[in-house]
Amino acid sequence: MSEMLIPTQASEPSLDDPRALYCDLLKKALTRYVFRETWMPYHPRQGSLHGRILQHGRHLLRRKGLELVLQFPFDAEARATGRDWPPEAETMIGLRRLDNLERCVKDVLERGVPGDLIETGVWRGGAVIFMRGMLRAYGDRDRTVWVADSFRGLPKPAPHRVEDVEDALWQVPFLAVSLEQVKANFERYGLLDGQVRF
Numbered sequence: 001m002s003e004m005l006i007p008t009q010a011s012e013p014s015l016d017d018p019r020a021l022y023c024d025l026l027k028k029a030l031t032r033y034v035f036r037e038t039w040m041p042y043h044p045r046q047g048s049l050h051g052r053i054l055q056h057g058r059h060l061l062r063r064k065g066l067e068l069v070l071q072f073p074f075d076a077e078a079r080a081t082g083r084d085w086p087p088e089a090e091t092m093i094g095l096r097r098l099d100n101l102e103r104c105v106k107d108v109l110e111r112g113v114p115g116d117l118i119e120t121g122v123w124r125g126g127a128v129i130f131m132r133g134m135l136r137a138y139g140d141r142d143r144t145v146w147v148a149d150s151f152r153g154l155p156k157p158a159p160h161r162v163e164d165v166e167d168a169l170w171q172v173p174f175l176a177v178s179l180e181q182v183k184a185n186f187e188r189y190g191l192l193d194g195q196v197r198f
Contacts, residue, residue, distance in 0.1 A: 019137040026133045026189070027098040030126040032089040036074040041067060041087065085174065090185050091126020098130055105134045118146035123175065125182040132191045147198045151179040 028034035042054070054068065061067060078084040082094025091098070105117065117135075119128035125147060132145045153176030157167045169175060179198060186192035 022137045023102055023134060026130055027095055030090045030130055031079055031095055032086050033079050033095055037072055037088050038074060039069040039072055042070045090124040090129060093127055105131055109138050116144040116146060120148040122147050122149045124177050125185045129186055129189055129191055132196055144195050144197050152176055
């Protein structure tokens with residue numbers, strides 16, 4: 001199974017199936033693979049000298065319609081395998097994991113397996129947006145996609161745990177995405193409807 005998650009190139013859809021073409025385009029849009037971002041907003045650490053300086057100057061920049069940004073080197077392989085944190089994409093799991101998700105959902109639909117779909121811990125909602133897009137592409141009007149998250153980022157680890165490299169992620173604002181933003185991301189793709197529950 002792990003072989004499906006380690007790619008060398010972007011997925012190639014079957015050219016004779018419009019549903020597969022739609023799903024392929026949706027995956028490339030949700031990961032921003034097709035857009036290849038090259039800039040990201042600059043957010044210095046809070047309390048740092050740069051952070052304090054920018055805090056005072058940010059309102060002046062905004063009045064002029066300006067924003068301080070950093071160059072973001074797009075790496076196609078990292079984006080395909082989900083090894084980067086994209087500045088704008090709705091998902092960071094990468095094309096390969098979305099390919100795997102597509103195979104799983106398609107198998108459920110083809111076999112008529114009953115039940116809804118859920119993602120737990122959705123970040124910006126990309127994978128669950130993709131699931132909803134698949135249901136629409138394949139004409140399924142009966143299933144619900146469930147979007148489960150704190151919508152506040154990762155929880156603080158329990159104090160008695162042995163420290164892990166990921167324990168500090170609860171302090172990363174980039175990983176905290178609000179319910180309103182996730183809903184707006186669904187709307188961006190025209191997929192916020194009665195088949196989506198939060």
